[in-house]
Amino acid sequence: MNQSRLNRILEQMKLNNLDQIIITAPNSLYYLLDQMFHPGERMLALYINKEGKHAMIANALFPSAKHLDTQVLFYDDTQDPVEILKGLLIDGNFGVDKEWPSHFLVRLMKKVPNLTIEIGSVSVDTPRMxxxxxxxxxxxxxxxxxxxxxxxxxxxxxxxxxxxxxxxxxxxxxxxxxxxxxxxxxxxxxxxxxxxxxxxxxxxxxxxxxxxxxxxxxxxxxxxxxxxxxxxxxxxxxxxxxxxxxxxxxxxxxxxxxxxxxxxxxxxxxxxxxxxxxxxxxxxxxxxxxxxxxxxxxxxxxxxxxxxxxxxxxxxxxxxxxxxxxxxxxxxxxxxxxxxxxxxxxxxxxxxxxxx
Missing domain, CATH: 3.90.230.10 (Creatinase/methionine aminopeptidase superfamily)
Structure with missing residues (x-):
């Protein structure tokens, strides 16, 4: 994990009133992790909360993720990664990646109906500039x-x-x-x-x-x-x-x-x-x-x-x-x-x- 870049994202989250975000776009993940993933249709998400705690949710098909400098929560194709994400959430505004497929988002909304959702990508795009x-x-x-x-x-x-x-x-x-x-x-x-x-x-x-x-x-x-x-x-x-x-x-x-x-x-x-x-x-x-x-x-x-x-x-x-x-x-x-x-x-x- 590139700590200085993470700190800049945390600063932007505070400015944008976001308590937690997920980053799913491969290029934005590369910005923080210096490793490129191509997850295809499977969910791959880096969760970050306002306290700086972070964890990656990754399919078992991507074993290279275990070398990342973050907690990695692996799942296989018999498990629901959205349920894993639900377990990480804290109270407060949740920023989702603008590129996150809607079928994941809709499932999360059904599982956590009172969750306040915003587009969180601006908190990553701004530091990347x-x-x-x-x-x-x-x-x-x-x-x-x-x-x-x-x-x-x-x-x-x-x-x-x-x-x-x-x-x-x-x-x-x-x-x-x-x-x-x-x-x-x-x-x-x-x-x-x-x-x-x-x-x-x-x-x-x-x-x-x-x-x-x-x-x-x-x-x-x-x-x-x-x-x-x-x-x-x-x-x-x-x-x-x-x-x-x-x-x-x-x-x-x-x-x-x-x-x-x-x-x-x-x-x-x-x-x-x-x-x-x-x-x-x-x-x-x-x-x-x-x-x-x-x-x-x-x-x-x-x-x-x-x-x-x-x-x-x-x-x-x-x-x-x-x-x-x-x-x-x-x-x-x-x-x-x-x-x-x-x-x-x-x-x-x-x-x-x-x-x-």
């Missing part, structure tokens, strides 16, 4: 690996013309060569007008002279990276150069806006204003970014409605884009770490326009 020294080290390493993987992608594109789907299948092998054995999300490879769809699903399209957009990330030592770079096969057109330069300016404006004490919507505003002032506001169709850490998308989002105040240690993406239907799309994405007086960009792969 601010990365500690170990997490920062892992995040920096993950982004360094991502830079190296992008170098391999560009080298592959210059050596041979792959279809979108062929290159997408190659990308995990680049991470493997860098001892990263899991992508943090399904890579996006977009040629030409396909890049105008922000979440285009790569297909058999072959590259011709025109735009190339690569969005990719790996999960290294438990932490995620995420980066987008846009390129051009051949000589970029005047329109493409204009849009590219605009998106890069918006990316840099968002980065420049980051500092502790401002609200995260101000970062979105800074990036979006650059694009809107140039007349392309209607073509920037998504938020500027998202939190990142153990998960590639985690709290908070970097949108125009996010009131979250930036604090030192937060990590999130800045990824403005312009998408011109039937033509091309340009997106430039970096992961940033909020520092004492600004931010540090964790990616170092170049952002100057490259021809392939």
């Amino acid at each position: 601010m990365k500690d020294a170990d997490e920062v080290k892992r995040m920096k390493h993950a982004s360094k690996v991502n830079d190296q993987a992008m170098e391999q992608v560009v080298a592959a594109l210059r050596e041979k013309k792959y279809s979108e789907i062929e290159l997408k299948k190659l990308i995990p092998t680049f991470y493997e060569s860098l001892e990263t054995h899991e992508v943090s999300f399904s890579p996006s490879v977009c040629y030409g007008e396909n890049g105008a769809v922000p979440h285009h699903d790569s297909n058999e399209t072959m590259p011709g002279e025109g735009a190339v957009l690569i969005d990719m990330g790996g999960r290294t030592d438990g932490y995620c990276s995420d980066m987008t770079r846009s390129f051009y096969y051949g000589q970029p057109t005047e329109e493409y150069r204009k849009v590219y330069d605009l998106v890069l300016e918006a990316n840099l404006a968002g980065i420049a806006a980051v500092k502790p004490g401002i609200k995260i919507y101000q970062v979105d505003d800074a990036s979006r204003k650059v694009i809107a002032d140039a007349g392309y506001g209607d073509y920037f169709t998504h938020r500027t970014g998202h939190g990142i850490g153990i998960e590639v998308h985690e709290f908070p989002d970097c949108s125009g409605v996010s009131e979250t105040v930036l604090e030192e240690g937060m990590t999130f993406t800045i990824e403005p884009g312009i998408y011109l239907e039937g033509k091309f799309g340009v997106r430039i994405e970096d992961v940033v770490l909020v520092t004492k007086d600004g931010c540090e960009v964790l990616n170092s792969y170049p952002k100057a326009l490259q021809s392939l």
